Amino acid sequence: MLLAANPIGCEAGGPALNYAERRQRGTLERYVFDRQYLERLAGGDAEVERHFAAYFGELLLVKLRGRLRSPQVVADLRQETFVRVFHALRKKDAIQHPERLGGFVNSVCEHVLLEYFRSGKRTVQMQEDATEPIDRSHSVESELITEERTQLVKRVMSELPEADRKLLREVFLEERNKDQLCEELKIDRNYLRVRVHRAIERFRLSIQSKGKLSRAAKAAG
Amino acid sequence: MDHQLAERTGAADRYLLNEFSAEERAEFEAHYFDCVVCASNVREGSIFIDSVKALMERETEDAARDEPHVEPRRPAAWFAWLRPATLTPSLVALSLAMIVGYQNLLTLPSLRTPQLLSTSVIAPLTREAAPIVTIDPRLPRFNLNFMLDAPRANSSYVCQFMDERGAAILTMESGLREVSSFTLSFLLLTSQFPPGRYTLSVRDPANRSLVVQQYNFVIRVGAAK
Ligand SMILES: [Zn+2]
Numbered sequence: 001m002l003l004a005a006n007p008i009g010c011e012a013g014g015p016a017l018n019y020a021e022r023r024q025r026g027t028l029e030r031y032v033f034d035r036q037y038l039e040r041l042a043g044g045d046a047e048v049e050r051h052f053a054a055y056f057g058e059l060l061l062v063k064l065r066g067r068l069r070s071p072q073v074v075a076d077l078r079q080e081t082f083v084r085v086f087h088a089l090r091k092k093d094a095i096q097h098p099e100r101l102g103g104f105v106n107s108v109c110e111h112v113l114l115e116y117f118r119s120g121k122r123t124v125q126m127q128e129d130a131t132e133p134i135d136r137s138h139s140v141e142s143e144l145i146t147e148e149r150t151q152l153v154k155r156v157m158s159e160l161p162e163a164d165r166k167l168l169r170e171v172f173l174e175e176r177n178k179d180q181l182c183e184e185l186k187i188d189r190n191y192l193r194v195r196v197h198r199a200i201e202r203f204r205l206s207i208q209s210k211g212k213l214s215r216a217a218k219a220a221g
Numbered sequence: 222m223d224h225q226l227a228e229r230t231g232a233a234d235r236y237l238l239n240e241f242s243a244e245e246r247a248e249f250e251a252h253y254f255d256c257v258v259c260a261s262n263v264r265e266g267s268i269f270i271d272s273v274k275a276l277m278e279r280e281t282e283d284a285a286r287d288e289p290h291v292e293p294r295r296p297a298a299w300f301a302w303l304r305p306a307t308l309t310p311s312l313v314a315l316s317l318a319m320i321v322g323y324q325n326l327l328t329l330p331s332l333r334t335p336q337l338l339s340t341s342v343i344a345p346l347t348r349e350a351a352p353i354v355t356i357d358p359r360l361p362r363f364n365l366n367f368m369l370d371a372p373r374a375n376s377s378y379v380c381q382f383m384d385e386r387g388a389a390i391l392t393m394e395s396g397l398r399e400v401s402s403f404t405l406s407f408l409l410l411t412s413q414f415p416p417g418r419y420t421l422s423v424r425d426p427a428n429r430s431l432v433v434q435q436y437n438f439v440i441r442v443g444a445a446k
Pocket residue numbers: 223224225227252253256257258259260
């Protein structure tokens with residue numbers, strides 16, 4: 001299964017729509033996991049499959065990257081999670097509460113991770129790829145989105161105070177020890193988090209307003 | 222974890238900053254996979270962090286490409302520390318092999334820009350002043366070489382960098398060594414060594430209180446000439 005990149009203009013607010021309503025409105029950006037969604041997913045509806053893969057693909061990526069450094073292992077375990085979820089979906093009544101589909105995906109992923117760690121492959125894989133923490137496998141579509149994101153991040157970064165830019169570099173690029181960094185900068189961990197949060201929040205706001213603009217343009221065009 | 226608690230405690234940011242214990246992380250994951258708002262916070266935060274990393278890596282690479290950093294081949298003032306023995310081809314080769322080894326050993330973030338490594342070597346502690354090492358603050362990393370002349374060959378050594386207050390800032394193993402005299406080469410993060418005085422202690426891993434050799438040096442920033 002090919003994983004699609006997530007749309008960056010995902011609306012954060014507003015009422016959630018069920019699958020039929022979303023289909024009518026031509027958007028899958030807000031949704032509810034209901035029985036209908038599960039049935040279509042199990043039945044191989046390409047649109048729902050794409051939505052599912054995009055939405056949970058990114059969440060699984062974040063989760064798995066928190067535990068594993070090798071992009072290849074992350075990709076493999078994510079794929080294994082999808083395979084098991086699809087397998088379960090095809091069994092009748094495997095998922096009793098459709099609204100808890102996310103929780104189900106998360107627990108399947110936990111099992112996959114546990115099995116992986118128990119298999120003892122961990123150290124070998126982590127050593128092999130330890131120097132390449134960022135997953136750089138992209139489709140053409142996701143490269144375009146990546147470029148768009150980069151432009152947004154550039155703008156957000158240019159609006160930040162120099163001290164905050166430096167802090168982000170130390171925390172995320174250099175992966176500095178945060179306690180040590182706080183000591184050097186004479187700040188506490190809460191304040192470090194506030195400054196990181198401030199930067200992320202600016203980015204959230206800018207992608208939300210960009211999402212609104214592109215939807216407005218789509219509606220007008 | 223419920224949504225209110227997640228919001229109130231800034232759980233998404235804590236999660237992305239890797240501040241949770243294993244239990245807290247599991248609790249928050251169980252929540253955000255089912256909570257569209259928290260999932261969105263996590264996803265957007267993660268995209269931001271990845272993009273910031275990619276952007277900064279690109280900027281660093283561009284800066285390094287525009288202004289290539291070339292270490293002088295001429296002996297610097299403190300080059301007199303160099304002992305003739307370290308100039309023998311076998312030791313130079315050993316030193317280069319170690320630099321390559323360290324890049325893997327230290328699991329440093331990607332090093333994609335070619336960079337000339339310094340050939341200057343710091344000798345063990347003497348009564349004289351610590352040599353001054355000028356590093357280029359625009360570059361994310363710099364290399365330091367230390368001449369080690371141990372009384373006997375150890376299989377490996379524990380190397381610990383300390384700041385002037387004596388606080389340990391970096392500790393690592395040298396990896397397998399088969400000779401007693403060689404050059405220890407390190408590739409270090411510029412951000413981890415702000416200007417100041419430092420000490421490197423090289424210890425016997427079997428008896429960490431035993432200092433095999435100690436080196437003092439001073440980091441100063443400035444453009445490399
Ligand atoms: Zn929530």
